[in-house]
Amino acid sequence: MNRSRFPAFSSWRDRLEKYPAWVWGAVALWLAGICWLAFVWNVGSVGLVDETEPLFAEAARQMTVTGDWVTPYFNEETRFDKPPLVYWLMAIAYQTIGVNELAVRLPSVVSAIALTVFGFFTLWRFGFPTPAAAEAESSIPGSRWASALIGSGMMALHPQTMVWARTGVSDMLLSGCMGCALLAFFWGYAQPARARAKSLWYLAFWVLLALAVLAKGPVGIVLPGLIVMAFALLVGKFWTLFWEVMPLRGALLFVAIALPWYILVYQANGQTYIDSFFGYHNIERFTSVVNRHAGPWYFYVLIVLGGFIPHSIHLPLAIARLRWWRWREWQQQPRQAHLGLFALVWFTVIFGFFTVAVTKLPSYVLPLLPAAAILVALLWSDRLTRPAPVSAASAAPPHRQWGWHLSNWLNVVVLAALAAGLWFLPVILGNDVAMPNFPEALRQSGAPLQGAIAWGTGAIAATVLLLRRQGRWLWVVNLLAYSGFVIASLMPTLLVVDVERQLPLRQLSEVVVQQQQPNEVLMMAGFTKPSVVFYTQRPFEFRQSARGVVEKLNQLSSTANPPESALILGLDYNLADLNLNPAQVTPLDSAGRYDLVRVDLPLTAP
Numbered sequence: 001m002n003r004s005r006f007p008a009f010s011s012w013r014d015r016l017e018k019y020p021a022w023v024w025g026a027v028a029l030w031l032a033g034i035c036w037l038a039f040v041w042n043v044g045s046v047g048l049v050d051e052t053e054p055l056f057a058e059a060a061r062q063m064t065v066t067g068d069w070v071t072p073y074f075n076e077e078t079r080f081d082k083p084p085l086v087y088w089l090m091a092i093a094y095q096t097i098g099v100n101e102l103a104v105r106l107p108s109v110v111s112a113i114a115l116t117v118f119g120f121f122t123l124w125r126f127g128f129p130t131p132a133a134a135e136a137e138s139s140i141p142g143s144r145w146a147s148a149l150i151g152s153g154m155m156a157l158h159p160q161t162m163v164w165a166r167t168g169v170s171d172m173l174l175s176g177c178m179g180c181a182l183l184a185f186f187w188g189y190a191q192p193a194r195a196r197a198k199s200l201w202y203l204a205f206w207v208l209l210a211l212a213v214l215a216k217g218p219v220g221i222v223l224p225g226l227i228v229m230a231f232a233l234l235v236g237k238f239w240t241l242f243w244e245v246m247p248l249r250g251a252l253l254f255v256a257i258a259l260p261w262y263i264l265v266y267q268a269n270g271q272t273y274i275d276s277f278f279g280y281h282n283i284e285r286f287t288s289v290v291n292r293h294a295g296p297w298y299f300y301v302l303i304v305l306g307g308f309i310p311h312s313i314h315l316p317l318a319i320a321r322l323r324w325w326r327w328r329e330w331q332q333q334p335r336q337a338h339l340g341l342f343a344l345v346w347f348t349v350i351f352g353f354f355t356v357a358v359t360k361l362p363s364y365v366l367p368l369l370p371a372a373a374i375l376v377a378l379l380w381s382d383r384l385t386r387p388a389p390v391s392a393a394s395a396a397p398p399h400r401q402w403g404w405h406l407s408n409w410l411n412v413v414v415l416a417a418l419a420a421g422l423w424f425l426p427v428i429l430g431n432d433v434a435m436p437n438f439p440e441a442l443r444q445s446g447a448p449l450q451g452a453i454a455w456g457t458g459a460i461a462a463t464v465l466l467l468r469r470q471g472r473w474l475w476v477v478n479l480l481a482y483s484g485f486v487i488a489s490l491m492p493t494l495l496v497v498d499v500e501r502q503l504p505l506r507q508l509s510e511v512v513v514q515q516q517q518p519n520e521v522l523m524m525a526g527f528t529k530p531s532v533v534f535y536t537q538r539p540f541e542f543r544q545s546a547r548g549v550v551e552k553l554n555q556l557s558s559t560a561n562p563p564e565s566a567l568i569l570g571l572d573y574n575l576a577d578l579n580l581n582p583a584q585v586t587p588l589d590s591a592g593r594y595d596l597v598r599v600d601l602p603l604t605a606p
Contacts, residue, residue: 008265013084031120031152035113037486038156039165043109044102046166046494047502047531053168054530055079060090061534065101070264074530076539078269084261085214086170098241104168112165116155117512119370122183122339124148126190127374130408131330131337138523143385150384150475151377155370156429164366171363174216179370181208182346189241190336199246206250209258219406221254223367231345232390234324234332235338265286303362308369310414311376312477317407318379319344340378346371374557383472408471409546412462415481422489433571434527434593435500445496448532451489454481461474502531504592508569509535511589512594521556522599525549526574546577550603557602566599581606 009152048054059079072079072087077080086107093103127147155161164172181204188201212220228245228312232238265273305312322340324330332340350368354360383404442448458481465473509532512522516538523541524532533540543549547570568575569595584600 013569024283027120030149031117034153034156035116037483038162039109039112039114042491042494043105043166044100046101046498047506048104048168048534049502050505050529050531053104054300054534055081056086056169057090058530058534060379061094061099061537062105063087063091064094067099070261071268075533078272080201080265080269080273081316082170083214083217084123084265085211086173089173090168101168105166108167108172111172112156112161115176115179115370117371117425118183119155120152122150122186123151123374123377126186126336126339126341127151127378127381128337128369129378129385131302131333139498141464143381146384147377147381150380151373153475153479154311154373154376156509157479157486158308158311158369158373160303160366161369162486169363170216171366174212174220175367177208177212177215177372178220178224178367179312181205181212182227182342183370183514184208185224185228185245186339186342188245189342190338192335198244202245203248203253205245206253207257210254213254213258214261216359223353225575226353227346227349230349231342234327234330234341235346236327242249297355299360300355300365303365304351304372307362308372310411310418310482311373311475313411313414314376314379314407315372317403318375320403321379321382322375340375343371343374343378347375356529380472380475384475386472403470408462408466408474411478412459412466412473415455415459415462415478416501418485419452421461422451431436432501433573435497438496438500441500442493447486447489447492450492451485454488455482457481457484500592505529505531506531506535507591508594508596509588512536512538512569515588515596515598516567517565519561519563521569523549523552523564523566524577525568525570527570532569546574546579549578553599553603563601565601567596568599571594571595 033060057076059074062073069084069088069091072082072084089107090104094108097103097106104347124147127144129143154353161172161175164175184201184204188198188205191198191201209224210222212224214220228241229238232241239368244303262500304315308315322344324341324344328336347368350365350371354364357364368436411595426439427450428444429439432438461481462474462477465471465477512534516522520534521541522536522538523543525543525546528542541552543552553566556566567588568578572590572595575595575597580599581604584604586598586600588596588598590596
């Protein structure tokens with residue numbers, strides 16, 4: 001290969017050759033280990049979780065059945081909630097490894113892995129803890145390695161990303177595309193002297209933006225666009241960057257990738273698509289409350305604190321240490337020193353955008369968490385690689401240390417609180433009518449106790465470190481405690497939840513497939529559980545009220561070709577509320593609190 005024609009490859013090869021093979025082997029093991037633990041382990045062992053995941057899974061399956069890869073369908077109705085990229089990827093996975101839970105979640109898993117690996121190499125290349133370190137890199141050996149190892153661990157090992165990486169919906173795909181797009185932009189921005197490499201990274205930025213728009217719509221370009229513009233203004237390079245990112249070539253590439261599906265789906269569905277996707281699922285979600293998903297102004301403060309725990313405790317200090325308000329000083333720093341500032345803008349824009357939005361959901365701020373991981377990783381890298389003071393006079397003044405000590409001791413409090421919360425979890429859990437035995441089953445599994453031990457051990461270890469004035473190693477305790485929690489508590493809990501909540505529906509779905517007669521209608525009373533549509537591969541009529549079920553049955557009896565019976569699935573008390581003639585009801589099977597019955601038609605008075 002002619003290295004002069006491929007400067008990006010040449011640069012990477014030169015950098016890789018600086019380190020022996022065993023170093024990169026250790027890096028590969030680190031990335032494989034955290035990604036396997038966070039995203040891969042047991043990902044296909046748990047059934048689809050109602051209510052959202054089966055909607056995506058079945059819409060993708062319908063594409064493989066009908067051959068219509070333009071208009072998504074669920075339960076014989078169009079589904080315009082999201083663009084098609086996640087459906088396409090699931091459908092390809094179905095045709096590759098079969099129709100199963102792993103195939104449903106594979107796009108999310110791959111997105112999370114790609115974002116974590118790209119985050120590692122971005123921090124390895126540009127993770128200077130301070131601007132001074134970027135200007136005199138050799139004076140602080142290992143700082144970027146520390147940033148990369150800590151940051152990648154924090155990108156993977158926290159609740160929010162783990163949950164959505166293991167869920168077959170479009171949120172992790174959006175976060176992966178958007179996050180990788182922003183990282184690609186920074187790679188281009190931070191290499192002004194290497195024109196060829198810079199151009200390639202900016203083109204990658206536009207491609208990933210197009211994929212983000214195909215993953216979840218306009219937000220895929222609106223948010224990255226706002227982030228890049230705000231960052232360009234902050235560093236005083238707005239017009240320079242405007243032309244630098246190749247707006248004409250990039251826009252043409254973006255349109256070529258993102259626009260064709262939108263044209264095709266509009267041609268197939270007309271104004272119905274525009275009203276549903278753009279009107280309801282985009283504009284209305286921002287300007288009004290949709291599906292009762294409201295929240296107070298501080299909603300996302302709580303979500304980030306809980307979703308990024310335990311690392312979120314250090315986020316305020318990580319932001320404050322940047323001294324972003326000294327923006328004129330930042331403008332004098334070299335571009336490669338701006339990763340922390342870029343991550344702060346990334347975090348702030350997304351946080352502010354969705355705080356202003358009226359509809360609020362925890363998953364909306366998922367794309368800001370890689371930025372949070374970068375910010376906290378740079379903090380820890382700074383503390384870890386900072387030279388020890390040679391005397392008391394050379395140490396940092398007390399007013400610069402109180403935030404560090406407060407953050408560390410709050411970390412200990414949080415670890416202890418997590419341990420206490422898990423210890424008492426079976427006692428404080430509320431009663432779920434669909435799985436009344438869950439608290440006792442969870443207690444018998446030992447998962448809460450094991451989780452309490454993991455977090456409690458972490459709290460003790462953290463206390464010992466702080467008493468020995470070794471707080472810079474607290475990140476190790478956090479990652480180990482969280483890993484222990486995942487292994488000993490979270491995974492067993494997910495299996496218990498699956499057995500208690502979803503397994504009965506899968507079992508009765510198998511009975512439905514065996515028992516359904518020709519022309520027999522399938523109904524679910526009282527609940528909407530889309531998983532039964534996926535597992536039976538048959539359409540269902542969902543009715544929330546007893547009156548709605550009876551009205552639908554009477555309506556079916558008055559059609560030109562009325563069915564002789566209907567199969568109805570519901571909780572025991574839902575079926576009792578129907579007040580049907582017992583002579584017309586034949587029990588077929590039950591699982592958990594759910595019953596499956598056959599009802600003869602037409603209905604007669606009890």
